[in-house]
Amino acid sequence: MLSALDYSLILLYFIVIIGVGCFSMKLAKSKEDFLVAGRRLSFPMFFGCMTALALGGGSTVGSVKLGYLFGFGGVWLNVSIGIGLILTGLLVSSKLSKLKALSINDVVEASYGSYARIFSSLLTFIYTITLSIVQVIAIGTIIGGTFGISSVLSMVIGGGIVILYTFIGGMWSVTLTDIIQFVIKTLGILILAPVFSIHAVGGWDKFIISIPASHLTITSMGFHGSFLYIILYVPGLIIGQDIWQRIFTAQNDRIASTGTILAGCYSILYAFATAIIGMSVFILLPNLDDPQTAFVSGVISFLPAGIKGIVLAAAVAATMSVSSGTILASSTILYNDLYQRFINRNPDEKKAIWVTRGFAVSIGIIVMICALWIRDVLVGIDICYGYLSGCVFVPVLASFVLKRYSSKSGVYSLAASSIIVTVLFIKYGTSSIFPILYGMLAGLVVYIAVNLISKEKVDSQFGK
Numbered sequence: 001m002l003s004a005l006d007y008s009l010i011l012l013y014f015i016v017i018i019g020v021g022c023f024s025m026k027l028a029k030s031k032e033d034f035l036v037a038g039r040r041l042s043f044p045m046f047f048g049c050m051t052a053l054a055l056g057g058g059s060t061v062g063s064v065k066l067g068y069l070f071g072f073g074g075v076w077l078n079v080s081i082g083i084g085l086i087l088t089g090l091l092v093s094s095k096l097s098k099l100k101a102l103s104i105n106d107v108v109e110a111s112y113g114s115y116a117r118i119f120s121s122l123l124t125f126i127y128t129i130t131l132s133i134v135q136v137i138a139i140g141t142i143i144g145g146t147f148g149i150s151s152v153l154s155m156v157i158g159g160g161i162v163i164l165y166t167f168i169g170g171m172w173s174v175t176l177t178d179i180i181q182f183v184i185k186t187l188g189i190l191i192l193a194p195v196f197s198i199h200a201v202g203g204w205d206k207f208i209i210s211i212p213a214s215h216l217t218i219t220s221m222g223f224h225g226s227f228l229y230i231i232l233y234v235p236g237l238i239i240g241q242d243i244w245q246r247i248f249t250a251q252n253d254r255i256a257s258t259g260t261i262l263a264g265c266y267s268i269l270y271a272f273a274t275a276i277i278g279m280s281v282f283i284l285l286p287n288l289d290d291p292q293t294a295f296v297s298g299v300i301s302f303l304p305a306g307i308k309g310i311v312l313a314a315a316v317a318a319t320m321s322v323s324s325g326t327i328l329a330s331s332t333i334l335y336n337d338l339y340q341r342f343i344n345r346n347p348d349e350k351k352a353i354w355v356t357r358g359f360a361v362s363i364g365i366i367v368m369i370c371a372l373w374i375r376d377v378l379v380g381i382d383i384c385y386g387y388l389s390g391c392v393f394v395p396v397l398a399s400f401v402l403k404r405y406s407s408k409s410g411v412y413s414l415a416a417s418s419i420i421v422t423v424l425f426i427k428y429g430t431s432s433i434f435p436i437l438y439g440m441l442a443g444l445v446v447y448i449a450v451n452l453i454s455k456e457k458v459d460s461q462f463g464k
Helices: 004-026 031-039 043-054 057-091 093-097 103-113 114-147 151-201 204-210 222-241 240-246 253-285 290-300 308-345 349-373 377-401 407-428 434-453
Strands: none
Touching: 004 057, 004 151, 004 308, 004 377, 004 434, 031 043, 031 151, 031 349, 043 057, 043 151, 043 240, 043 253, 043 308, 043 434, 057 114, 057 222, 057 240, 057 290, 103 114, 103 290, 103 377, 103 407, 114 151, 114 222, 114 240, 114 290, 114 308, 114 349, 114 377, 114 407, 151 204, 151 253, 151 290, 151 308, 151 349, 204 253, 222 240, 222 308, 240 253, 240 308, 253 290, 290 308, 377 407, 407 434
C-alpha cells in the first residue's frame, strides 16, 4: 500500500505540472512560440525534452511488461528507440534544424508535391494520434493501479491534465513540463527503481540465481520479436512528426544533432533499467494475472515509502511528456495541413494559437475515447509505428539521400505502401512483422520504378 507521503508526492507532482503549464502561457506569444517554442532551446533543455519525449508510457509500462515476460530480451523496445534517435542525430537532425518547417508534411510537399502531402498528412496523423492513445492507456494503468480507481476515471484525470497544460502554453508548456518530467524520470526510473528492485529481491547475486536462465539473454524474445521492434522504431523515430517538431525547437543544428544522439544513448540505459524492474517483479510476483500491471504492482509491493511516490510520479511523468508532445504534434498537422491550407491561409498570430488550442482539446477527447477501446499499450505502438515506418520512411529518407528524383515517386510510393500495410494488418494482425516489411518493400519498389520511368526530375532541398 502507499503511504500518505507517497500520495503527497504524486499530488505535488500534478500541482507543479499544472502550475508550470499555466505559467508558460506568458511565453506563448506567437504561432512559433506555441508550436516550436520559438526555435530557441539551448542544449540542456533540448536534451532533456528530447529524452522525455522519446520515452513514454509504452517505454515504461510496456518495457517493464516485456522485462517481466522475457527478461533482458525485453530491452529491444527501448534499445530500438535509442538506435533510432542516434541515427536521427547522425543523419537528419542537423539538416532539419535549418528548415523553417512546422511538420514533416512541409518537407514531404517540398520534395514530392501537394498530393504526396495529403497521403503523408493522413499517415502521420494516424501515427501521432495513436501514439497519444498509447500514453493515455499507460496513464490509466498507472493512476488506476496507484489510487485504486477505474481505468476510465484514471484516463480522464491524467489525460485531462495533459490536455489542460498543452492547451494553455503549447510547446512552451510541453518544454517546461518535459524538463521537470526528465529529472523525475531519471531519478525514479533510471536510478531508484532498479536499485530498490534488486534490493527487494535480495541483492544482485540472488537476482541472478532466482531468474530463469532464458531471462538473462537479450535473445529471449526470439529473432521475430526483437526484429519487430527494430523495424518498428528505428525508421519511425527517424521520421516521426513528434521527434521532428522537437528538433525544430533547437537553437542550431549542433544542439539538435548532439542532443538527439545523447537522448538515444540515454534510451539504451533506460532499456536495461526497465528490464531489471520487470525481472525483479517476475521473481517476487511470478503469477500476475495481467503482466501489463507488472510495473505498478511491483512498485507498490516492494519499494519503500517515499520511493514509491517518486517512482510512480516518474512513470506518470514519462507518459505525460510523450502524450503532450504527440497531442501537440497532431494539432500541428491539423492546423498546418488542414486549416491553414484549406480554410484560412493567413490567420493572425492570436487566431492561429486559438485554432491550434481548439484542435488540441478535440484531439485529446478523441484520444481518451479511443484509449478505452484499444486498452493494450503494445498494440497501440504496433499500429502507430506500423503505418509510419511501413509507409512514410522510404520516400522521406530518399529525399535526404538522393540529390535528384522524380516528384511523382513519393506519391506512388506512399499510396502503394498504405494499401499494403492496411491489408496486411487486417490479414495478419497488428503484432505481425509482415505489414511493415512488405509495406516498406512495396514503397521502395514503386519508388525506384517511378524514378526509372519518369524523365522529370527535381533537385533535393537537402542537397543544396
